[in-house]
Amino acid sequence: MNTPASVLRAQSQERPVCAFSGWLFLAITFAFFIVAIWAFVTAIMAATAHAHGAGWLFAGSGVSLLLAVVATLGFFTLQPNEAAVLILFGAYKGTVRDSGFFFTNPFNKKLKISLRARNLNGEKLKVNDKRGNPIEIAVVVVWRVLDTAQAVFDVDSYDNYVRIQSESALRHVASNYAYDDGEPNELTLRGGSDGVSAALTRELQERLAKAGVEIDEARLTHLAYAPEIAQAMLRRQQAEAVIAARQKIVHGAVSMVEMALRELSDKKVVNLDEERKAAMVSNLLVVLCGETEVHPVINTGTLYN
Numbered sequence: 179m180n181t182p183a184s185v186l187r188a189q190s191q192e193r194p195v196c197a198f199s200g201w202l203f204l205a206i207t208f209a210f211f212i213v214a215i216w217a218f219v220t221a222i223m224a225a226t227a228h229a230h231g232a233g234w235l236f237a238g239s240g241v242s243l244l245l246a247v248v249a250t251l252g253f254f255t256l257q258p259n260e261a262a263v264l265i266l267f268g269a270y271k272g273t274v275r276d277s278g279f280f281f282t283n284p285f286n287k288k289l290k291i292s293l294r295a296r297n298l299n300g301e302k303l304k305v306n307d308k309r310g311n312p313i314e315i316a317v318v319v320v321w322r323v324l325d326t327a328q329a330v331f332d333v334d335s336y337d338n339y340v341r342i343q344s345e346s347a348l349r350h351v352a353s354n355y356a357y358d359d360g361e362p363n364e365l366t367l368r369g370g371s372d373g374v375s376a377a378l379t380r381e382l383q384e385r386l387a388k389a390g391v392e393i394d395e396a397r398l399t400h401l402a403y404a405p406e407i408a409q410a411m412l413r414r415q416q417a418e419a420v421i422a423a424r425q426k427i428v429h430g431a432v433s434m435v436e437m438a439l440r441e442l443s444d445k446k447v448v449n450l451d452e453e454r455k456a457a458m459v460s461n462l463l464v465v466l467c468g469e470t471e472v473h474p475v476i477n478t479g480t481l482y483n
């Protein structure tokens with residue numbers, strides 16, 4: 179008979195359980211040891227004196243020693259932000275989250291799990307972005323165990339599960355965004371790190387929820403074009419930077435020429451016809467937009483014959 183998935187998930191949910199104070203049972207365990215030693219010594223003395231009851235004393239000593247040894251198996255300690263999953267003969271009994279010195283059923287199997295935040299520094303992955311360009315990308319993930327039962331019973335190894343799912347989520351998210359030079363208001367890997375990190379965090383949380391893992395943060399630590407296209411993309415970026423700079427220079431030069439013509443006209447410094455204005459605009463644009471030093475040429479003639 180198949181067990182529904184909902185029932186399996188319910189069985190894997192964490193159940194808190196309280197353990198007994200270890201100091202009280204430590205005193206009881208020492209008492210068993212003392213009783214075992216006393217009964218053994220008394221049995222030897224009774225056997226030497228050929229008194230009755232020596233056999234019972236030997237048996238009592240053995241039982242007390244056995245109880246003391248078995249009791250020592252029930253002690254365990256927990257540090258802050260550490261939990262212990264208790265399993266009795268394959269059955270999940272609960273999780274102890276309090277820190278301290280405890281005693282539980284000696285036959286309980288105690289699996290200790292750290293609840294502290296952990297860093298996963300992912301390796302560099304080579305993936306294709308939204309436009310098919312090969313890029314290198316890496317991520318660091320801050321995570322912690324939230325549900326100890328799911329972490330132990332729902333996945334084989336939650337550490338390995340987090341690592342593999344982080345790589346898979348990073349590949350999926352990287353393929354949904356362009357490296358750069360996107361459409362207007364489009365989120366890109368290079369220009370929208372906060373938005374990409376938020377999307378990656380959501381993707382990881384959805385994937386790792388079944389392992390009882392909570393994602394605190396996910397951030398890109400490395401982002402670059404793959405070596406085979408890095409030089410070509412660098413030249414493209416340089417060309418785009420030059421074009422952008424030229425646009426600003428031309429825009430500024432046109433504004434300055436317009437201002438100069440307006441000032442000359444308003445203050446009636448000189449009356450310029452359309453041909454002289456065109457010549458002046460040409461000269462000013464050459465001076466303002468040129469990359470090399472300008473050498474003035476004094477014109478002693480006239481534009482007209």
